[in-house]
Amino acid sequence: MSLTPSESAAESSVAPPPATTEAGEPSTAETTRSAGRGGLAIAVAKVSFILFGFAQQAILPRLLGVDGYGEVSLILSAVSVLNNVIVATSIQGVSRAVSQVPAAEADQALRRALRVHAVLALVVSAAFAALAGPIASFTRATQVTTQLRLVALVIFLYGVYAPLVGSLNGKRRFLDQAGLDIGYGALRLCAMVGGAVFFLHSGKSGVLGAVVGFIAAAAIIVPVALVRAGTGERGPTSFRLAPYLRYLVPLAVSQYFLNQLMQTDLLFLSRFVGEAAGVTDAGIKAANSLRGVYRGVQLFAFLPFQLLMSVTFILFPLLARASAEGDRAAVRGYTMTGVRLGFVLTGLMCGAVSAIAPHVLHLVFPEEIWTQGGDALRILSLGMGAFSVLGITCAALSGLGRPVEAALLTALGVGLIAGGCALLIPRAELGPAMLVQAATATSAALTITAACGGVLLHRAAGGFVAAATVVRVLLALAVAVAIGSRLPWLGKVLVPVEAVAVAALYVAVLVITRELGKADLARVLTVVRRKAPGA
Numbered sequence: 001m002s003l004t005p006s007e008s009a010a011e012s013s014v015a016p017p018p019a020t021t022e023a024g025e026p027s028t029a030e031t032t033r034s035a036g037r038g039g040l041a042i043a044v045a046k047v048s049f050i051l052f053g054f055a056q057q058a059i060l061p062r063l064l065g066v067d068g069y070g071e072v073s074l075i076l077s078a079v080s081v082l083n084n085v086i087v088a089t090s091i092q093g094v095s096r097a098v099s100q101v102p103a104a105e106a107d108q109a110l111r112r113a114l115r116v117h118a119v120l121a122l123v124v125s126a127a128f129a130a131l132a133g134p135i136a137s138f139t140r141a142t143q144v145t146t147q148l149r150l151v152a153l154v155i156f157l158y159g160v161y162a163p164l165v166g167s168l169n170g171k172r173r174f175l176d177q178a179g180l181d182i183g184y185g186a187l188r189l190c191a192m193v194g195g196a197v198f199f200l201h202s203g204k205s206g207v208l209g210a211v212v213g214f215i216a217a218a219a220i221i222v223p224v225a226l227v228r229a230g231t232g233e234r235g236p237t238s239f240r241l242a243p244y245l246r247y248l249v250p251l252a253v254s255q256y257f258l259n260q261l262m263q264t265d266l267l268f269l270s271r272f273v274g275e276a277a278g279v280t281d282a283g284i285k286a287a288n289s290l291r292g293v294y295r296g297v298q299l300f301a302f303l304p305f306q307l308l309m310s311v312t313f314i315l316f317p318l319l320a321r322a323s324a325e326g327d328r329a330a331v332r333g334y335t336m337t338g339v340r341l342g343f344v345l346t347g348l349m350c351g352a353v354s355a356i357a358p359h360v361l362h363l364v365f366p367e368e369i370w371t372q373g374g375d376a377l378r379i380l381s382l383g384m385g386a387f388s389v390l391g392i393t394c395a396a397l398s399g400l401g402r403p404v405e406a407a408l409l410t411a412l413g414v415g416l417i418a419g420g421c422a423l424l425i426p427r428a429e430l431g432p433a434m435l436v437q438a439a440t441a442t443s444a445a446l447t448i449t450a451a452c453g454g455v456l457l458h459r460a461a462g463g464f465v466a467a468a469t470v471v472r473v474l475l476a477l478a479v480a481v482a483i484g485s486r487l488p489w490l491g492k493v494l495v496p497v498e499a500v501a502v503a504a505l506y507v508a509v510l511v512i513t514r515e516l517g518k519a520d521l522a523r524v525l526t527v528v529r530r531k532a533p534g535a
Contacts, residue, residue, distance in 0.1 A: 045178035052185035057299050058364045063196050064206045066368045067285045070292030071207050077263045079151045083158050084259040089252045090117050090162035098170030109239040110167045121159020128152040140274025147211045157218035164229035176228050184221045191217035250403040257410030265442040268421035276430040294435050296369040301380040304349040304388040339465045342392040347473040350385035351506045352499040354378050355484025363495045376435040383443025386450040393453035400460050409453050416445035476509035
């Protein structure tokens, strides 16, 4: 997971909001350029991280078999909910703590916040280890109980690592933050694959080896982050524990439900395929294989959300500062600009993935995954587009000091997904039909939740996104998927070409409908151009 960064270690807060236009949009070119460069730095890191993750996901099914891959995926799915809560809460919390105190107190605030997060991580890690048995029983995969207990160590390690990166976020040290993200992505890939290979060659479980490698990577990155960020300094600071916890607790609840949204479908699918397949060796293998296929589907469906996290990390501190200063015009401008960008980019990515869903799976995975998962991916990728918009909405609500509303919103989504999966999945026969039903339930639930989120954000910020933008994006998405889904299989080399063609069609529709124009091109050029000498 990536974090939002900045430029100078001497600066401890996000740049103040610029002057605004009558429409409420930021008009200071330097602020736009600075924030844009930060977004670009993190986007590069995020793309690198995703590529490393793709390599890992492509290699593991071939090392472990699709059933072994499904088993590893279930373990990572269960622990990732809490891992992501630890990461996101720590980054947002520490970034806020460091950026809101005077620059001279930033290191003192970091030291106190780091203590809080280390203790919380230890407690959460121990709780997850204690609950490993019930989690394995719920998902009908009792064979992974030991691995679940072991991987609880990662929760603690992330709980130390993430606050350090959060301090880089608050201090606007973009390159350090992006460097850690890229380095950890490469490290985790090598450690998990290497662990699986070593254990297999030793005659042991490759699944266990991958888990051990995951733990080792997390253990190595912590001291690296300590060197880059430091542990802060002793001394007086305006940082106070009680207000910090009052901010942190509802944020953590919000993040829990937000991340549970990403895993509820797989956990419920695991339960129902386990029940349908039975407890024989053949049944366990069949259930694990379906888990592996669905995890492959999720990998591509999650792409929009992963790439758009850079938008949320830029939007969050800008909204927090504008809200603290009572600048309603800036709040509305940042919100509408950020959400519109999220809508346009989400449609671009979702359209490309959904249109050629079986082809993109074929590009990376063994035959068992791409033959069984194509229909599910076509549906789930569209649902994850709604999730991407929801993620931006929740980050904006948190930045505006409304984490309770974000928590309630995401809790609604989790409940809708769980109810939909419980209703639809058991009605399908064991096999790909169960995957399609899981994708359908999830996509419907996320679309409803994202719409509710738009209403909440509009009330909080005075704006969300223009209705015309929504209509144009949906039109472009429908055209891209309808035409792109007819593209034939032309070989792996041409899959990226087909994806680009679908994306170009999507952009063309937006240009024709005048959703995209010269003003958008000017914004892009403002971000990428170097600052003129003497400016």
